[in-house]
Amino acid sequence: MQPADGEVQAKRMVAKGRAAGQRLGAQGAFQFLYRWGTLITIGLLVIFFGLVTDGFLAPSNLVNILRAISIVTVIATGVSISLAVGGFDLSVGSVASLADAVVISVLIWWGRGTAPAVFAALFACLLVGAFNAFLIVRLRVPDMLATLATLFIFQGVAMTYTHGGSITANMMLEDGSTAPGRLTAAFNAIGQVPTIIMVMVVAVVLVQAFFSFTKHGRYMYMVGGNPEAARLSGVPIGRYRTYAYLGSAVFAGLGGVMLASRIGSSQVNAGSAYLMDAVAAAYIGYSLGGSGKPNAFGTFIGSILIGVLQNGLVMVSVPYYAMDIVKGAVLALALTLTYVKKHGS
């Protein structure tokens, strides 16, 4: 009996070991997919579009993609800052519209130079960011609701400021005269390749460095990860949440300035179109490298994914009205990966 028993036991153990090995393998593959899934998807998409279209891999088209995503990326890095403290900023689209209106108005209505215009726009964004922070940190309105309200407020402020219309060079003012200012060469350059791409890259690198290498960045992650533990560790959580909403608004404002330069005028609600793409990019970015947290590089990759999809789908002649289906599906996939991981472990 004894040897037989031993044999059975040994067999069982081998079987167990094998099963464990398989499980580990599956787990490992899943881990790998979780970490690098976004990059792999981008790679597969690039190969696919490269094979089925002629012009997709042309250098000019790749630059095109980068240029097209630069505004979304800059706004999305701002969103990732608010996500890092466990918050959420829905007002970024309206803030971008506001920055668009302010920068153009200073140039055209008031005839000032590029630097004053850009600074005025970013300063206006700091103010509205402070208002968000006041509602959320001081008055304790839940972030999603507060920024939903300010989404409307800032949008309305921008529209009221422009009297509900667009601002263009040589436009007729209310007193019948022609607007004195014009768009400067320096301002026009912001929206052109290569400046626009460089601005994006610098913004991403700066924010990522801020998250990774400064104590302020680490504190923000602590606040977002567990506010109570962070507070009891002596982190002033109110202050860091305030910083985050200021940061979010400034990057949204920068996106708005780039947008203004890109279209060369101020259009009603021009920024609101960027809200959803920016949020999507920031969320897709969570999983990059397995960090599981909002981060700037991930956000960049997220918006590359969106950009590649958009560009490629146009090239394979998917009608524009069906594109949102694909975009939404990709977002759902990316979020599934992120949240399956969270509950799985």
Place this chain on the structure above:
Amino acid sequence: MPTTVPTTLEMREISIAFPGVQALDRVDFSTSTGLAHALVGANGAGKSTLMKVLAGAYSHYSGTISIGGKRVAIKSPRDAKAQGIQVVYQEVDTALVPYLSVAENVMLDELVNGMQGRFLVDWSAVRTRAGAALEPLGLALDLEVPVSQLTLAQKQMVLIARALSRSCRFLVLDEPTAPLSGAETADLFRALRDLMARDLGVIFISHRIPEVKRLCDEITVLRDGRRVARERSSAMSAADIVEQMLGRRLSEPAPPSGARAQGGGFEVTGLTDHEKVFDVDLRVGAGEIVGLAGLVGAGKTELCKALFGASRASCREARLGGRPYRIVDPCRAVRQGVALVPEERRREGVLVDESVATNLTAASLASFCSGALVRAGEVRRAAAGMIANLGIRTPHARQIVANLSGGNQQKVAVGKWLLADALLYVFDEPTKGIDVGAKRDMFDLMKRLAAGGKSILYASCDFPELLGITSRIYVLYDGRVVRELVTAKTTEEEILSYATGGR
């Protein structure tokens, strides 16, 4: 009113085991309707487990339960409720839906389980029946008000009313008075006496001996999963009860902790948070380990948080290390040299999704920075040093804290403050849920800190542990320090007697 014959409840030889613990060992328990029966015992004596058996929370116990002389099978909560056994647990908020009205909360069971395929809610019936359930409690409550607007005492009444809205013969109350004021407790007791006169049986779990004596006719004392006494409450003095809770076994003699008060240290007078902590004076010398003894709900955690500025607290005067200490917020507490190891480790003590290194440097990150930049190399070295120093069992400093054992998480929560180098260390239940080896490490650590001239305030409801390591003990009852004891001259019995409201 017709006189009714009391119905008896008998639990015989109830035993139940969980992995590694014999939670109940052939416990007998009996009471009847029309009476209040107290169930007392130290933490972990098995009171809650026994009542969970009665409530049908477990099915793997042995022993028998009979009601009115007939054996009944209680294997699920549904069985228990069918027998008229209703339990009101301690955490009232988990059982209430805050934005539904009082009427809906009272009738919640009925609305969920009693609809029988009906589609529409009969609101007038709901209101009438909720009012009828609240009426015997003598409580004038607006039925339409959302429960979120009620006080804790009123919420408890809503839960009791819910229990009464179903057929209820035995009402089990688990520590109902812990959050209540004196007047609210008196109201509750008055309502319970009315209900008892209408043939309801009350089973009352409490740490508070004076209240038990006031309300209950009979007392059952449990210790280490066994029944050690069952008496009429008039036949037992408070001292008898405490003695039975602990057994006659004397506590081990406290080894001298080697800690002696030196100059400096920490001192506070008139500490108040206006809710759970009132007018507390404390003194912790440099190099001294001082205990803060109190049962669950006595206000230990609130006191620790008040000291740390984590709640809206104020004090008359406070000094730390020879300088005035201002209670503002945790951030400034840390800067002035106070460290708090909170009770809720996973929720408040560590960032579970972050690495060991990040956690260890969370409170002292500024000292690893040049300007705003974190010097990653130094963070790694400091973390590695602390891991070795505290014997934290982790493969590497990049390990996520969620993957460590409870004891090792606790070491991380403490290690964070060792790197921050504070003057006063406040430990709130630091040994909760960690194994014996980790406990010993924790005590060694406290002694080492004290030997280095730090002040240690150690809050716990585990009195033998307090006796083993402290030099003095403050006993907390109902948010006030009721006694200061010198450890060498006191016993577990004495602490427990003060902690349960004795004089």
